[in-house]
Every structure is written in structure tokens, then in C-alpha cells.
Amino acid sequence: MGFAPGNLVSARGREWVVLPNSTDDFLVLRPLGGLDDDIAGVFVTEGVAPAAFPPPEPADLGDHFSAQLLTNALRIGFRSTAGPFRSLASIAVQPRAYQLVPLMMALRQDVVRLLIADDVGIGKTIEAGLIATELLAVGDARGLSVLCSPALAEQWQSELREKFGLEAELVLPSTVRRLERGRIGSESIFERYPITVVSTDFIKSARRRHEFLRTCPDLVIVDEVHTCVTAVGQGGAGRTQRYELIRDLSADHKRHMIFASATPHSGKEEAFRNLLGLLDPALATVDLEDRRGRELLAKHFVQRRRGDIRRYLDEDTPFPKDRLIKEVPYALSPEYQALFEKVLDYARETVRTDQGDLTKRVNWWSALALLRALASSPRAAAQTLRTRAASAAAHSPAEADAIGRAMVLDQADDEALEAADTTPGADTGDEPGGAAARRLRGFLNDAKKLEGKADKKIGALVKEVKALLAEGCDPIVFCRFIDTAEYVAEHLDKALGKNVAVRAVTGTLPPAERLARIDELTASEGRHVLVATDCLSEGVNLQESFQAVVHYDLAWNPTRHEQREGRVDRFGQRADQVRAITLYGRDNQIDGIVLEVLLRKHEAIRRATGVSVPIPDNNSAVLEALMEGLLLRGQDAEQLSLDLGVREKQESLYREWESTAERERLAQTKYAQHAIKPEEVSAEVAVARAALGTDEDVATCVEHALRALHSTITPTEEGFTATLAPLPVGLQDALPLGRHDPLPFSADLPVRRGEAVLNRTDPSVEAIAHYVLESALDSALDPALRPARRCAVIRTATVSTRTTLLVVRYRFHLELPSRSGTRELIAEDVATLAFEGAPAQARWLDDATAAGLLAATPSGNVPTLQAEQFISRALNGLPDLSAHLDQTGAALADHLRAAHRRVRQASAEIVRGLRVEVEPNADVLGAFVFVPPIVEAQQ
Numbered sequence: 001m002g003f004a005p006g007n008l009v010s011a012r013g014r015e016w017v018v019l020p021n022s023t024d025d026f027l028v029l030r031p032l033g034g035l036d037d038d039i040a041g042v043f044v045t046e047g048v049a050p051a052a053f054p055p056p057e058p059a060d061l062g063d064h065f066s067a068q069l070l071t072n073a074l075r076i077g078f079r080s081t082a083g084p085f086r087s088l089a090s091i092a093v094q095p096r097a098y099q100l101v102p103l104m105m106a107l108r109q110d111v112v113r114l115l116i117a118d119d120v121g122i123g124k125t126i127e128a129g130l131i132a133t134e135l136l137a138v139g140d141a142r143g144l145s146v147l148c149s150p151a152l153a154e155q156w157q158s159e160l161r162e163k164f165g166l167e168a169e170l171v172l173p174s175t176v177r178r179l180e181r182g183r184i185g186s187e188s189i190f191e192r193y194p195i196t197v198v199s200t201d202f203i204k205s206a207r208r209r210h211e212f213l214r215t216c217p218d219l220v221i222v223d224e225v226h227t228c229v230t231a232v233g234q235g236g237a238g239r240t241q242r243y244e245l246i247r248d249l250s251a252d253h254k255r256h257m258i259f260a261s262a263t264p265h266s267g268k269e270e271a272f273r274n275l276l277g278l279l280d281p282a283l284a285t286v287d288l289e290d291r292r293g294r295e296l297l298a299k300h301f302v303q304r305r306r307g308d309i310r311r312y313l314d315e316d317t318p319f320p321k322d323r324l325i326k327e328v329p330y331a332l333s334p335e336y337q338a339l340f341e342k343v344l345d346y347a348r349e350t351v352r353t354d355q356g357d358l359t360k361r362v363n364w365w366s367a368l369a370l371l372r373a374l375a376s377s378p379r380a381a382a383q384t385l386r387t388r389a390a391s392a393a394a395h396s397p398a399e400a401d402a403i404g405r406a407m408v409l410d411q412a413d414d415e416a417l418e419a420a421d422t423t424p425g426a427d428t429g430d431e432p433g434g435a436a437a438r439r440l441r442g443f444l445n446d447a448k449k450l451e452g453k454a455d456k457k458i459g460a461l462v463k464e465v466k467a468l469l470a471e472g473c474d475p476i477v478f479c480r481f482i483d484t485a486e487y488v489a490e491h492l493d494k495a496l497g498k499n500v501a502v503r504a505v506t507g508t509l510p511p512a513e514r515l516a517r518i519d520e521l522t523a524s525e526g527r528h529v530l531v532a533t534d535c536l537s538e539g540v541n542l543q544e545s546f547q548a549v550v551h552y553d554l555a556w557n558p559t560r561h562e563q564r565e566g567r568v569d570r571f572g573q574r575a576d577q578v579r580a581i582t583l584y585g586r587d588n589q590i591d592g593i594v595l596e597v598l599l600r601k602h603e604a605i606r607r608a609t610g611v612s613v614p615i616p617d618n619n620s621a622v623l624e625a626l627m628e629g630l631l632l633r634g635q636d637a638e639q640l641s642l643d644l645g646v647r648e649k650q651e652s653l654y655r656e657w658e659s660t661a662e663r664e665r666l667a668q669t670k671y672a673q674h675a676i677k678p679e680e681v682s683a684e685v686a687v688a689r690a691a692l693g694t695d696e697d698v699a700t701c702v703e704h705a706l707r708a709l710h711s712t713i714t715p716t717e718e719g720f721t722a723t724l725a726p727l728p729v730g731l732q733d734a735l736p737l738g739r740h741d742p743l744p745f746s747a748d749l750p751v752r753r754g755e756a757v758l759n760r761t762d763p764s765v766e767a768i769a770h771y772v773l774e775s776a777l778d779s780a781l782d783p784a785l786r787p788a789r790r791c792a793v794i795r796t797a798t799v800s801t802r803t804t805l806l807v808v809r810y811r812f813h814l815e816l817p818s819r820s821g822t823r824e825l826i827a828e829d830v831a832t833l834a835f836e837g838a839p840a841q842a843r844w845l846d847d848a849t850a851a852g853l854l855a856a857t858p859s860g861n862v863p864t865l866q867a868e869q870f871i872s873r874a875l876n877g878l879p880d881l882s883a884h885l886d887q888t889g890a891a892l893a894d895h896l897r898a899a900h901r902r903v904r905q906a907s908a909e910i911v912r913g914l915r916v917e918v919e920p921n922a923d924v925l926g927a928f929v930f931v932p933p934i935v936e937a938q939q
Helices: 066-077 097-107 124-138 150-164 176-181 206-215 237-250 269-279 291-298 334-351 357-376 378-386 397-408 435-449 456-470 482-496 511-523 558-565 589-609 619-633 644-671 678-692 695-708 729-734 763-777 847-855 864-876 878-903 908-913 933-938
Strands: 008-011 014-018 026-031 040-043 113-116 144-148 169-171 195-199 219-222 256-260 322-330 475-478 500-505 527-532 548-551 577-585 713-715 719-722 743-746 791-795 803-816 823-836 915-918 923-931
Touching (some): 008 026, 066 791, 066 803, 066 847, 113 269, 150 195, 237 269, 322 456, 357 397, 357 589, 456 577, 511 527, 695 713, 695 719, 695 763, 864 878
Parallel strands (some): 144 219, 500 527
16 A cells, blocks of 8 residues: 555654655654654665554553643654744744744745844854755755855854755865766766855855856855955955855845845945945845835845844843953053064164065065064064065065055955965075074074063063963963964973863864863863964854953954954853953054054944944055054154054045945844744744744753652752763763763753753753653653653643543644645644543533643642543543544644735745644544542542
8 A cells, every 4th residue: 555744653662754845665754752863774675564643551650740741852852843934943043032033034935135233242153054954854944055255154064054954065166076086977066065164265266156146046145245245446356256256146036135234334335335236236226214125125135233133122142241341451561662673673664665565565474474573572583584475576666565454454355364474584585694684683682582582572471471370261362473372382381281271272173173172171170271373363253261361462453352362252251251351462553553553443444333343454554554653753652643654544544444344234223124923033033943843942951860760959040950870871971971960950051061951952951841742642651751641630620520631742744835846744743632522422621721730730739540540531532623623733733824814925936835734643642631639538
């Protein structure tokens, strides 16, 4: 005989549900009550037979917790629910309510074009991942490419795998050859591998770009999209190439495009309009001062700041309350000051040469590199003096400037942050025996002698780090150069002693090894200090293990400081306050210029406007003018402010910067109108969480199950702790590795490593819920190992007459039309149905009353023999209830169909073709009889 999707079958000694994609000869099966990981393929010839879910056995009685435990464990364990959000049951993250807003906006578009512009640390990756997972689950997308910087590629790959179950291949210069070898015939990489994370700068090249455009998936996420847009005549060649790539991808009006950026409106208005035009061409020119224009933008644009969502609906999201900012000056030692002055004199001489424009520009960048390295550390200075200047290979002044800026400055659109921590060179290639070469060797010898006591900067750092550790903070110390980071780590390790672990992470390590080193550092007990370069300033989230950032070296771009501090100041940080300390040389002219002209101005703008925006593109010109004044005219920062030409450039920069910040502030209030009303979100969130188990359901299930298995529960401020030693071996094996014992359970995120949070996606919660359900269905198991049973009789004052509660599992056939064809799915839902009296004359109660019985408090015992009689009557009467169970299933199907239509209201095609039908013969998982004291006394 043939088996249809949704049928129950028996094979290999257990019951299974038949899934779509089965054939007459070969069935795709999921174990009844099992997870997607347990799906198997079985040939019908193996002995597959029809099966019926067995009713509970009257002798298998449990206590008053059983009904609630069974229902909650079932909901928590669902991985394929029938609700309109197909992905929520299967992902390994529980989104905050505000994170569902972009998903709801996306599902109201036939082709998704969305710009997610939420603040740093709010969760743009999760929001974009939710949309992508949903589109893939319903068949609206057949593949996915994430475009991002190389520094973020592995982070995206990890997030997609661990949170959304999507296995993505990395497309980077280091991986492309391996991927190309895996192709079959004339396939492209993107045809062979449907889910990829791609380096934007790798794929934008002419050689790679055309193949990508030809075979790119129909769903693309572009991270940090503001680095991919530009105005006419603004930005470098790299940014222009990125924009052309994204523009050409968006030109396919059937392709879903999801953009993410915390600063979408930073910079030129024209660049912002170019970005909006990628969402909808009309947005490039529409009047955003007009209500209709803003309403059009609101369909594609969502932007929230922390204050907007710190409390959203009835849910609090714990962000750090304060960022304590502190500047710590230090003075150069006499030896260091002497070398600095000698190097400054040498630099002035070399940049005043009359040997031609190319030589002048090479010498300029070499001198600036040497001064910046010397301001960083003696070791970085020594390495710079040993290394040939990259700009010395240039063939023109313009090329020398391009190379020099890339090596020395911290440009806003660095194409390769991976190489940003390489120490630049200062050797311009003079004759080895020449005067310049001899002077450089002398500087090198002097620099080597400055390590240690003569370096007051490292002394100031040690003092600040000790103070942070004493306050209970584990800091990250950010350095500009690899050599500086290694030098700092060595000295901190010696100064802090054996009780503090210190490790350095720099660009010399591949991304995977960086994460491994951080894990090694934070896994150890006690305090720890991480020393890092800006290879960690993006992508890696460190809020679980660190609470402070120390800027050992000043970045020459304020955005880099924001990125560094954003590693710890984000959702998931347990500390109420995070600290940011900036070290600077009081008598170091280089630090003085950067601090006064850039960093303090950035902070002043942020305080005045409430927003933080990147410095405008023309900051390089101002910075170079200031440094030129220092080198050519010997002026310090205060004197430079009197220089008319420099002052005009500086004031022009500030005007543009302040204007940009003001536009960004206005954009938050004027442009980012919410297309989804909070009450709409509230309604959908409530329905989705009720179907999957609320946090209260999870907490009740976990605590009751652990108590029933003889674990010792101890309340804490965050939740409770539970001992694991008494638990069954099978459950202990299912719990995650690296867990604490006793295991802390917190009511909400964030939690420390080795702890658990009471939501359905936590691995420990999943393991407990799965054990509760599986053990309840296995009547042959030792009763002491079964927290829940499938039936019980409870004497309670909650009811006034005998009342029976049924826990019923329904299976539904869903047909979801999409542009890739109709997707057929089998989904599950649970209902609690209650009636008064005998089954043949059942008086059915409303849903709220039925749900209330789950929390009924017992008022006394029921003798076992009498309890078996009550249960037998209820179970023998199940045939009399089948018509009502079928009617309830049909009503649920109608309700689910309406929910799908409501969520996807924009797509007429989906609304017309959507089908939701219930599978007949629902499974009665549990039957629980509640009797009032007076009725029982009369029995």
C-alpha cells in the first residue's frame, strides 16, 4: 500500500511520521516525537507498516505535574510547527520581540528589499538571519550569499551554522581553489554551493564579478552596506567597485536583498540616496519631507536605537547602562623624548628634499610611518626601521600616496582590515653605507633600549589594567600594530603575575585560531587580559568574557574606537557598566593632534546629537595637513589651530561632520517610521510563543522535571541552580559539554559560559524537554526515571465536577506557494481540550479554562484503584470524542490558514494558493481527570 505524508507508520521497532519527498518505494521519516536530526530514509521493503498512536494505559499513572510537563515538553520540542513563522521552531536562538519586526516587514513584500539600520549590538545579524532562514524554509529563496568584509566572514559562517542551522561555504582568496575543485562540469561555485559567505572585496573584481552576477543566488545579505555606496566623485576605486556590484545585483528585481548597517546615513546625502535607490528606485528621488515619501521608505527601512527597544512590548532587553570613558595621559621618559625629537628632526629633513615629487611623497609616508610606530611602542619603531617602505615601490606620487594612506592611516573604507595591523616600513632604500642608513641604524639601536623602564606608556598601562582587574573587570587592550601587541602582552604577563592569564591575538593568526586562543584564555578560571590588534575590532563578540576596553594606541579614525568598544558594549554584556580607557602621550605631538582634532570632536558630536557617525571621507586631507604642519613647520597641535589654511580645512571637516550627525539624528525620528505597529508585533509574538512554549512554560517544565529526577534545586537572584549527579545517565549524556555542576539556570540572557538560560533554544533545556517526552512515551522505563506520565487523576478544588483534560497532538499538511513552486510540509501543533462529565455526554470547556487546568493545585490523594477506574472511563470513551477532536483540528487548520494570510498579506499569489489541512486521527498523548473533593467523597 502507499503511504501519504503525515501518515503514521511502524518501522525498525518504532513509530514514524511520513514526510514530503517520500515515494511509493522509499519513505522519508521522522520519529514520532523526535527531532529533525533523527530523520531517516527507509525502503518500504524493510517492513514498513501502518501504525496508530497508542492511547495511554490506565495503570501508567503520574502526579498532578504530568499534564503540564507533558504539554510543555511537547511544545518546547517542536521543530516544525504549523504557524506562519516557519523558521522559529527550528532555529537555535530565541529572538527578542523587537527582532521579529524586520521579519514581519520582509514577509509583507513579494520581493524582499530591506535596510536594517539598528544600532550596534542590537542584533542585525540575527534579524537578517531570521529573514533568510524563513525565505529558505518556505521556498521563496533557493540559495543565499552573504557579502561582508573578510574579517567578518568566519563570524557570519559561525552565526548561520550555530543559530540557524545553515551550512555556508566561505568564498575567500584562501578557499576559492578548494571550492572550484569541488565543482561538477561547468558549474560555478555558487551553483555548486547554494549557501555562501563571500568577501565583498574578493568578488567585486572584474575577474570574479561577472560569474557571480550570472550565478548569484536569489537572496543576498550585504553587511556594512554603507561601505558599498558612494556619491559621484567620492570614495576610492574599491568603494566604487563595491557599489557597482551591489547596484548590479539589485538590478534583478526578483532577487531578495537585505542590507545591514548601523550608520546608513553617514556621509553624503547623495550616497544615502544611492543606497535607498537599491531598495526601490523611487526612493532615490522621492521627497522624504513628505508623508507619502516617508511611508514608502518605512516599508523598506527599520532603524532602532537602544533606547527604543530597551523595553519593547512587555520584554526588557538588558544592555549596559553606562559606558565610563576615561583619558589617561602619560609623559615620555627623557630617553624616549630624545629619540622622538631626533626622529622628528630626521623626518623634517627627508620631507623637505628637492629630489622630485615622487621621492618627496615616499619620504613623507616613510617619516609618518616611523613617527606613528614610535608613538606606539619601541618594538614597533624597531620593526619599522628594519622594514622597507611599501611606498618606495611606487611609480608615481599618486601611487605613493595611495600605498602610504593604506599602510599608515586608518581609512574608513579599508578594504583589508586583516592587514591593518602590519607594522609599516620606513626604509626608503638609500645606500647601506649612506648617511640616512646610518642614522636609521642609530635610531634602531636607541629604540631597542627603550623597552621596559624607559617606556612610561607601558607603565601607565600596567597601572590601569591592575586597577580594572581589582574592580572585577577583564579588559581588552587594543594596539595598532602586531609588534606592539606582542610587546604589550609580554610586559603585562610579567607584571600581572601567574594569577592573571594574558594572551595576544593579532593578524598573524588565521580567524579560526584567533577564536581558539580567545576560548583558551576565557575558559581558564580567574582573571584574564586580552591584547589584540584591530583584527578583532569587528565581527568577534567578546561581551561574555570582557567588560572593559583600553585603547593603548590611538586610532586615527574615531570609528575604529567605536568598533573596539562595541566588542563589549552590546547585548549579552552582564556588567551594568563597561569601561573605555584611552592612553595618550601628553608630550607626544602625534597623539596630541589625533586626540584633539579627531577623537574628542567625535565624542563631543556624539554627546550633542546622541548619535555616533563616522568621520567624513575628507578627514585624510585634514589629518595630512595637520601632520604636514608638524613635520614641515615644527608646529604643535595648538599652533596648528592658528594656521589659516589648516584651520579652514579643519573647520570645513567639522561642519560636514556635524551636518552628517544632525542628518542621522533627524533620520532616526523622521525617516525611520515603523511600518509594523507594536500591537501587531505583540499579537504575533504571543501566538508564536504560546505554540512553542513561553519562557514561563520553559521554567516550569525544567524545574519540575529536575525535581522529579531528584536534582537539588537552589533559588538564585537570576533563577536557580540544579545538581546534575542524581540525573539519569541518558539525560546527563545529552546535556552540553563544559556545563557547570550544579548547573545555573537564568531567567534571561546574558549567561556565562557553561550556564543555561530558561528559553526553548538553550541546549540544556532542549535536552531536558526531549527526555521528559521520550520517557513519558516509554512505559517500559523504570518509573523513577520518568518525570511525566501520560495520565493522572487529580483531586482539586479547581473543578466542581469531574473534568477530563486531553493533551492532543495534531499534524497538518501545509502547501505554501512560492516562486520556486509549492512547498509541501508536515507540521505539528498541540491542543489542550477539556470537557465535563462522561465522554458520551461531554460538555466542552473553552480554551482558557482548559489551559487553566494545567496549573491546578491538588487538594488530596486519590486511591490507585479508584484512579484507574476514572482513567479507564475516560479512555474507553475516546471513540465518542473523535468527532469533536476532528472538528477542533479543522478549526485549528482554519486558524492557521488565517494566520499565514495575515502575516503574508502583501502576496496575493501566496494568499490564493495557501492550503492548510489537518491529518485525521489526532494523537491523544495524555488524558488527565480532575475530580472535586465532594464528588470523590461520594464515590
